[in-house]
Amino acid sequence: MHNKTLSELAQGLREKAFSSAELTQYYLDRIQQHDGNLNSFITVTPERALAQAKAADALLAAGKGEALTGIPLAQKDIFCTDGVRTSCGSKMLDNFIAPYNATVIEKFNRAGSVMLGKTNMDEFAMGSSNETSFYGTVKNPWDLQAVPGGSSGGSAACVAARIAPASTGTDTGGSIRQPAALCGITGLKPTYGRISRYGMIAFASSLDQAGPMTRNAEDAAIMLNTMAGFDARDSTCLDKPVPDYTADLDNRLQGLKIGLPKEYFAEGLDGAMASAIDAAIKEYQKLGATIKEISLPNTHLAVPTYYVIAPAECSSNLSRMDGVRFGYRCENPVDLEDLYKRSRGEGFGEEVKRRIMVGAYALSAGYYDAYYLKAQQIRQLISDDFKKAFAEVDVIMGPTTPEPAFNFGEKGNDPVSMYLSDIYTIAVNLAGLPGMSVPAGMVNGRPAGLQIIGNYFDEARLLNVAHQYQQVTDWHQQGPEKYL
Amino acid sequence: MSLEKADVEKIAHLARLQITEPEIPEYARNLSSILSLVEQMSSVDTTGITPMAHPLEVAQRLRADVVTEGNQREKFQAIAPATENGLFLVPKVIE
Incomplete structure (x- = not known):
């Protein structure tokens, strides 16, 4: 069953x-x-x-x-x-x-x-x-x-x-x-x-x-x-x-035209993993697909860009978890700031707090252009890489x-x-x-x-x-x- | 990129997160390491590139300004930490 x-x-x-x-x-x-x-x-x-x-x-x-x-x-x-x-x-x-x-x-x-x-x-x-x-x-x-x-x-x-x-x-x-x-x-x-x-x-x-x-x-x-x-x-x-x-x-x-980005098969890829993927590609060739090597040149920037955009947006989205309307509230808050800080400090785990803090930093006064805006510009470059690739494959x-x-x-x-x-x-x-x-x-x-x-x-x-x-x-x- | 204790305290305050004194060095180390990763962005010249607002370049959809949701105050307040007479309770704000 x-x-x-x-x-x-x-x-x-x-x-x-x-x-x-x-x-x-x-x-x-x-x-x-x-x-x-x-x-x-x-x-x-x-x-x-x-x-x-x-x-x-x-x-x-x-x-x-x-x-x-x-x-x-x-x-x-x-x-x-x-x-x-x-x-x-x-x-x-x-x-x-x-x-x-x-x-x-x-x-x-x-x-x-x-x-x-x-x-x-x-x-x-x-x-x-x-x-x-x-x-x-x-x-x-x-x-x-x-x-x-x-x-x-x-x-x-x-x-x-x-x-x-x-x-x-x-x-x-x-x-x-x-x-x-x-x-x-x-x-x-x-x-x-x-x-x-x-x-x-x-x-x-x-x-x-x-x-x-x-x-x-x-x-x-x-x-x-x-x-x-x-x-x-x-x-x-x-x-x-x-x-x-x-x-x-x-x-x-x-x-079917399949593009293989050379950046996805570069340094850092486990050898046995590469062999498994190669074998899968060969199956596709047997099914009549053709293979073309392509380039997504800004691939190395994806992780850095993401770790500005995602934390920035999460710091904003998770601000609703404030101990007031729903969710966890700390015991005996002395004032509103204490209510916010302890409810959030005690309610969130380490990784979530790290990302909220990265986001709060990236969005703080004076840093917006250097972080969030810059990341959104690079995001455009990454997106353009794919657009070019899909014109061919x-x-x-x-x-x-x-x-x-x-x-x-x-x-x-x-x-x-x-x-x-x-x-x-x-x-x-x-x-x-x-x-x-x-x-x-x-x-x-x-x-x-x-x-x-x-x-x-x-x-x-x-x-x-x-x-x-x-x-x-x-x-x-x-x-x-x-x-x- | 290396954050000092005071930086971490400031960011935690901005984010309204209480972190304890012994946790600060670990946050300073991890946040610095994340910001160093992010630093790689600065090697790219992005002059004249329009920041991407939506993956599909669509504009924000607007709707008519009319009430579409019914009042469900009791249902929504049933899960609140503290309420009274339909209000959310928080510690005293004004003396």
């Missing part, structure tokens, strides 16, 4: 091989059995899930419902869910019962899907290893010594361990693609503005984008069909028609990460070394482009991810390109032995 894809589960429900209530109970039992070790969920919501399953069964019995009706899913704990704790991985929001639904949650509810619970994540989505969560680290199901990646580490681990059929994540600098790569699953970060950010707790508003985390590209297409679309409640959401993302999956890749490919999953504590002392693990993913967010990670081999027993970057609103092509690869390889079907 737990190796079935979303379309297989939907078929099973329609053929009455099992009910949504049975399916949901099956996954709740698997969570119970395995998540004690993995810690991929912050909150499991069995009663709510079974009630939703019952409602879905009624719909299905009446011959109604759509692709995700009755299917259990895990939601990243960054999406507000009415009546359910939405912690964002932080002590600050440990007591926060969201009073409304994020648009993404609303859309899944309307589709009749079932929410199993809320997944663990780096605090306020700031981290690449899940080590910053207030609720403890998530373990990588492939190797419990290894990090699952972050920030959507819980969402990646629960899908890899098959304790949830699929999940949602958010990606500000790689937070869907990097954990997908490290846990050996498929993850898609759509074009900025493709999915509503309403009710998705903001980290860096000009970079944040939600997306699906699944076992294969077809499942990601099914999830994106539900998630994408205009929402008047998000002023940056784009009003563009949503195609059926499953429609192009079977297109042939004959003549259809998609860009490279590794998702420079190395496979690292061990807990390995990058603990120096935040900058952790930041560099997102070196290949960050530029995509700065440019607002869609990007995917698909399983493409194993390096020392740990998964390797192939990153596929597309032009704006080219998600259907990305999914097609990923799906075709998954027709001729079986990396996406492999899983950690213990959970198969």
Whole structure:
């Protein structure tokens, strides 16, 4: 049962091989059995899930419902869910019962899907290893010594361990693609503005984008069909028609032009990782694609630029956590300043405080031009690099990460070394482009991810390109032995 | 780029974050290391480049200035740390 894809589960429900209530109970039992070790969920919501399953069964019995009706899913704990704790991985929001639904949650509810619970994540989505969560680290199901990646580490681990059929994540600098790569699953970060950010707790508003985390590209297409679309409640959401993302999956890749940025294969890339990516590219050549070396000359500036823009925006966004209207409040504040400072000082973890401080510094009087403005100018250069590249090629490919999953504590002392693990993913967010990670081999027993970057609103092509690869390889079907 | 103790204290104050005395050296070291990473930006000549405001170069959408949300004060205040008669309570601000 737990190796079935979303379309297989939907078929099973329609053929009455099992009910949504049975399916949901099956996954709740698997969570119970395995998540004690993995810690991929912050909150499991069995009663709510079974009630939703019952409602879905009624719909299905009446011959109604759509692709995700009755299917259990895990939601990243960054999406507000009415009546359910939405912690964002932080002590600050440990007591926060969201009073409304994020648009993404609303859309899944309307589709009749079932929410199993809320997944663990780096605090306020700031981290690449899940080590910053207030609720403890998530373990990588492939190797419990290894990090699952972050920030959507819980969402990646629960899908890899098959304790949830699929999940949602958010990606500000790689937070869907990097954990997908490290846990050996498929993850898609759509074009900025493709999915509503309403009710998705903001980290860096000009970079944040939600997306699906699944076992294969077809499942990601099914999830994106539900998630994408205009929402008047998000002023940056784009009003563009949503195609059926499953429609192009079977297109042939004959003549597809793939660009390989030389900067993504340079110094710093693990040798075995490079070999895995080379092998994936050869599969694409066999499928009829042509390869062209390209250059994204400002690649080395992506991480520095990001660490101005993201902290600046986070320092602004997180100012709403002030101990007044919701969330954590310190004991016995003596005055308003003490209330603010201690509530925030005690409620936020180290990494979040570091980034707020970097942002506050970059935005402080006299520094704006040198930091934020400069970063936005370089962001334009990085974006122009991609524009030039997409004039010549259809998609860009490279590794998702420079190395496979690292061990807990390995990058603990120096935040900058952790930041560099997102070196290949960050530029995509700065440019607002869609990007995917698909399983493409194993390096020392740990998964390797192939990153596929597309032009704006080219998600259907990305999914097609990923799906075709998954027709001729079986990396996406492999899983950690213990959970198969 | 190297931040001193006083810099860290000033930034923490601007961000309204309480940090304790023993934590300051660690913050100074880490923040300095992040700012050194960021320094790489200064090697680029960005004269005349328009800062990027939105990845898709779209303008901010406007909406009609009408009420679209109903009043849900009780629901929203149910999760507040302290309220009274529909107001959020904070320590006394004016003597």
